[in-house]
Structure formats: structure tokens, C-alpha cells
Amino acid sequence: MAISRRSLVKGITYTLVLPSISCMFFACAGTQSANRSNSNNETNADSTVVTANKAEGEIVPIRIAYPAGMNGQIAKVMEKAKIAEKKGLEAKYTFFQNGPPMMEAFTSGEVDAVITSPMPVINFMSRNPGKAFVVASLGNSSYSLMVPKDSSIKQVKDLQGKTIALSFGSDSHLDFLKLLKESNLNPKSDVKLVNTQPNELQLAFERKFADAIIIRQPQVLKLQKKLDAQIIHTWPHRYISVMRADYLEKYPQAKKKYLEALQEAILFTATNKEQASIWFSEQIRLDPETIRQVSKDDPNYTVTKLENVSVEVTPAIKQILEDWAKFSYETGIIKKEVAWNWK
Structure with a gap:
């Protein structure tokens, strides 16, 4: 039984820009909701941090890819709330409908970091040993x-x-x-x-x-x-994130900045559920209420403090990935075994 395939939707790239007139604009909008006011305050604070980082020459460029799955909400929040900039990253975001074209962009060096799930990474690792590192575990949906x-x-x-x-x-x-x-x-x-x-x-x-x-x-x-x-x-x-090995070699300080940005994006999503769901709904064209309801699958959706947000690739996560890679090889999904390098 054949099912017709439509062309894959190509990624749309978004480049972060510094907010230059947001304070003036929102000062005139006295009827804005409390959530939006809080978001504006955080954006203004982020802008101050970015200016300081630029003055100190600490800005690191990074190209981040994310999919249409629920894990994409993390990247969208990071983008809209200017979180990467606060951490000293000059981020460019690319949205993909699904994993294969996103990992193709990763393979070709068009992006530096990907928010994804285990199998796209296992497929990549089997074909490109030593070319990337799993740097974060980001909760789950279903x-x-x-x-x-x-x-x-x-x-x-x-x-x-x-x-x-x-x-x-x-x-x-x-x-x-x-x-x-x-x-x-x-x-x-x-x-x-x-x-x-x-x-x-x-x-x-x-x-x-x-x-x-x-x-x-x-x-x-x-x-x-x-x-x-x-x-x-x-x-x-399950959600994870990977970074290119050559990118980390060129920008060794990027990993720490990126992980901190991921943590703050997860916290922002959990503590600003309405705003986060609105942002992501605009990307995937789904009503915000459904996004909030589905997000409850993720244990990170209930965190209230940054210290409660862990993106660590724990021994348990490593074991899951290793077991999956082994079973993928046994079933023929991948043609070569994965040699993991837990950096």
C-alpha cells in the first residue's frame, strides 16, 4: 500500500535581533497582560546583559536547529525570550518539520546544535563516528x-x-x-x-x-x-541535544553557555506556560491550549526553580542510548554499530 509523500518542508531560519524599541512600545500599551509585562522585563534585562557581553568580546555564534515536535518549544522559547543572548550566544534558529532533513543540515555543517530525540542521533552517529556529542537530556513527551x-x-x-x-x-x-x-x-x-x-x-x-x-x-x-x-x-x-565536535573544538566555551540557555528556556516554559504555548503555537499552527495540555507529559513542565532543572546526560540516559543503538543495529535500522564518546 503506497502513501504519497509531499516534499519536506524546508527549514525557515530566524536570526535573533536585539530589542531596540520594545521599552517604548510596551510603555504605551497599558492594557498588556501580566505575563507579557513579565516577558518584556526579562527581555530588557537580557538586552543589558548582551550589551555587556559584546563589550567584553564574549559573544559566541551558534546555529540551533529544532523540529515541529514538542521538544521544539524549548528552542522557540529560547529564541523569543532572548535567553541565548543573555548567556553570551549570538543564536540563529532553524525550524524543521521532522528529523531527517534536520540531521542532514547537521551533517553538512549548516547547524551547530540540534534539539532532537535519540534515533536521529543514533542514525547520525552510526554514519559519522566522533563527529558529535550528546550534551543534554531535555525531558520527554510521548x-x-x-x-x-x-x-x-x-x-x-x-x-x-x-x-x-x-x-x-x-x-x-x-x-x-x-x-x-x-x-x-x-x-x-x-x-x-x-x-x-x-x-x-x-x-x-x-x-x-x-x-x-x-x-x-x-x-x-x-x-x-x-x-x-x-x-x-x-x-x-525522549528529548536530547547534540553539538558538532568541530564546533566545540572551535568554541569550547559554547557548551556551558548553551546548556545554561537550555536550562533557562525550560524554566521559562514551565513558569510562563501561557506565553510559551502562544509562541510555539505560532510556529506549528496549533492552538495554545493543546500545547499546554500535551506539555504536561514532560516532568520539566512543573519546575519552579532553576536549580530543579537538570539537563545532565545521566548514566541512565547513556544506558538507554547505548541499548537503543545496539537494538537498532540488531534490527538493521542502522548498518554500523555506534561507538559512543561521552565527553
Whole structure:
């Protein structure tokens, strides 16, 4: 069963600029909400810090890529709240609809840091050993195995003989292969898997091109609301960030600045939920309320203090990545084993 593919939406690049007239503008807007006033105050403070950093010659350029998934909210907040500038970074942001084209840009050296998830990184590492480092763990969202409300599929074993649409080489692909193995189902003979681009999965579901799909948030919630779609299984969608090795060699001070910016962006998102969701909704064209509802999957969404925000790549996260890479190799998703270098 073939599903037509549309051209991948190319990244749109945004360059941070210093706010030169924001104080004058907002001083005239006496009816602004409290959240927006707080945001303006933080922006003005950031501008002062950026000016000081420039005077001291500490500004480091960085090009950051992020996807349409919920992890993209971190980068959008970092951009709109001028957080990277506060940390001494001159940041340029590029938005991508999904992982493959984003990692292609990373491979070609068009971006220096990527906010993503494990499988795009594992694919990259298997082809480009030693070219990047996992520098941050950024919480999680989720993705789910979904079926129509009137489907006869009620549990995983009911998938035998069915067609499932999913994105090959993705995090959900690997997790689904694990689930099939645990359920004693052969992915080559017991089910039919159809490779479908992430932005086409909802259409595949609505037009019944497949009996089931595996799709990430916020589309899961959208399908529940719109079609009363049913969830058979849900997995955590883990978020990480990687930086190019050659970039870190050129700018060794960039990692610390970048990690601090990530922490502050996570805190801002958690403590300014409405504003953060509005910013991200403008990027992915989804209502802010849905974004806030889906964001509750992330344990970082409840933090109230910076010291409670950890982006550390813990031993547990390292083990997960190593296990995933091993299973990816065993199942043929990647052709070469990954040699991890935990810098």
C-alpha cells in the first residue's frame, strides 16, 4: 500500500535581533497582560546583559536547529525570550518539520546544535563516528499506537495481519519493533509496516490507509479530540541535544553557555506556560491550549526553580542510548554499530 509523500518542508531560519524599541512600545500599551509585562522585563534585562557581553568580546555564534515536535518549544522559547543572548550566544534558529532533513543540515555543517530525540542521533552517529556529542537530556513527551474508535484492534496481539503506518528510522519505529518482539509478532511476516512521513500520518489515519498508526504528540491529542481515536500503547518520547565536535573544538566555551540557555528556556516554559504555548503555537499552527495540555507529559513542565532543572546526560540516559543503538543495529535500522564518546 503506497502513501504519497509531499516534499519536506524546508527549514525557515530566524536570526535573533536585539530589542531596540520594545521599552517604548510596551510603555504605551497599558492594557498588556501580566505575563507579557513579565516577558518584556526579562527581555530588557537580557538586552543589558548582551550589551555587556559584546563589550567584553564574549559573544559566541551558534546555529540551533529544532523540529515541529514538542521538544521544539524549548528552542522557540529560547529564541523569543532572548535567553541565548543573555548567556553570551549570538543564536540563529532553524525550524524543521521532522528529523531527517534536520540531521542532514547537521551533517553538512549548516547547524551547530540540534534539539532532537535519540534515533536521529543514533542514525547520525552510526554514519559519522566522533563527529558529535550528546550534551543534554531535555525531558520527554510521548507517542502512541492508535486505532479508529470502531477498530477490532484492542491489544497488541490483535495487530496480526494488520497494516500499521509509521515513520521508519524514528524513535517510534524502534519502540514498536521492541513491542512486537515482546508480543511474539514478527515485523516481517505477522504485520505490514508502511513507511509514512510524520506530517502524513494523520492523513493516513483519517483516510484509513492503515489499520493503525504510531504518531507523536500533539497529533495524538488532536486525533482523540477530532475522531475519538483510541490508544493501544504509549511510549515516552525522549528529548536530547547534540553539538558538532568541530564546533566545540572551535568554541569550547559554547557548551556551558548553551546548556545554561537550555536550562533557562525550560524554566521559562514551565513558569510562563501561557506565553510559551502562544509562541510555539505560532510556529506549528496549533492552538495554545493543546500545547499546554500535551506539555504536561514532560516532568520539566512543573519546575519552579532553576536549580530543579537538570539537563545532565545521566548514566541512565547513556544506558538507554547505548541499548537503543545496539537494538537498532540488531534490527538493521542502522548498518554500523555506534561507538559512543561521552565527553
